Amino acid sequence: MNFFEEAYHGTPPWDIGRPQREFVILEESGKIAGDVLDAGCGTGDNALFLAACGHSVWGVDSAAAAIEIARKKAKDRGLAATFLVKDALHLHEIGRMFSTVIDSGLFHTLSDPDRPLFVRNVSEVLKSGGTYFMLAFSEREPGGYGPRRITREEIQAAFSGGWRIDEIRAAVFESRTREEGSQAWLSSITRVWRLPVRR
Numbered sequence: 116m117n118f119f120e121e122a123y124h125g126t127p128p129w130d131i132g133r134p135q136r137e138f139v140i141l142e143e144s145g146k147i148a149g150d151v152l153d154a155g156c157g158t159g160d161n162a163l164f165l166a167a168c169g170h171s172v173w174g175v176d177s178a179a180a181a182i183e184i185a186r187k188k189a190k191d192r193g194l195a196a197t198f199l200v201k202d203a204l205h206l207h208e209i210g211r212m213f214s215t216v217i218d219s220g221l222f223h224t225l226s227d228p229d230r231p232l233f234v235r236n237v238s239e240v241l242k243s244g245g246t247y248f249m250l251a252f253s254e255r256e257p258g259g260y261g262p263r264r265i266t267r268e269e270i271q272a273a274f275s276g277g278w279r280i281d282e283i284r285a286a287v288f289e290s291r292t293r294e295e296g297s298q299a300w301l302s303s304i305t306r307v308w309r310l311p312v313r314r
Contacts, residue, residue: 123158123180128261128292130157134164135219137250137286137301142168146303147248149214152240154203155221159185159196165217166196173209175201204229206236213240216247220288222273223251223262230273238277241306246281249302250288256298261290270302279305 123130138161141147147170153162156174158181166172166189174196176182185198201208203221216237225233237247254264267283274280286301 117177119176119178119181123178123184126291127157128290129220129288130160131289131291132160134161135250135289137288137299138217138219138248139164141248146246147215147217148246149242150212151215151217152206152209152213154206154216154218154237155224156185156198157181157219159188159198161217161219162196162198163188163192163194166194167192170215171195173197173199173211173213175199175203175206175209177202204232204236207239209240211240212242212245214242214245216241216245218247218249218251220250220252220262222249223265234273234278238306238308243306243308245306247278247302247304247306249304250286250299251302252288253285253298253300255285260292261297265300267300270300274302274304277306277308279307281305 150171151165153174156162156176162172162174179200182198182200189196251265254266281303283300283302286299287296288299289296
């Protein structure tokens with residue numbers, strides 16, 4: 116059993132039981148448009164919030180335990196959302212496009228070799244002109260716990276071809292570990308052209 120699958124047999128610290136405030140702000144400001152894919156959706160709180168706001172939402176996660184919980188939440192709340200067990204490095208297998216892709220704490224878990232593959236996969240499912248919103252721990256957050264920290268320069272390097280970086284701003288990643296949350300970057304990145312996935 117891998118780390119994330121095992122984590123969802125309990126309640127992992129990033130599973131706060133509500134959507135991340137940063138995504139609520141994006142929705143309330145009208146920045147999240149059209150059909151949405153939540154890459155690394157966990158138990159679905161961000162996806163279900165957006166579904167309740169009227170978006171057609173799909174969520175994918177490699178942890179089957181998380182997807183099972185997300186599907187139960189959707190059923191209990193009477194919300195229509197599609198949840199799939201899917202590795203984020205294989206998003207191209209979904210076979211459909213979205214206007215928005217959100218990422219709450221996925222990118223900062225990826226290894227250096229996996230980052231370009233993930234970026235290509237996002238480009239395969241995001242419509243031209245669509246936006247990818249990424250919330251990831253920043254290097255401003257002290258170390259000693261949690262995921263790898265991401266620098267602004269790393270984000271710029273990962274999305275240097277086929278993308279337009281509209282904004283990288285300081286944000287808060289909420290968790291059950293720290294009441295004040297953790298320092299993060301919220302990135303808004305537009306797909307200009309598609310990067311083919313090497314199959």
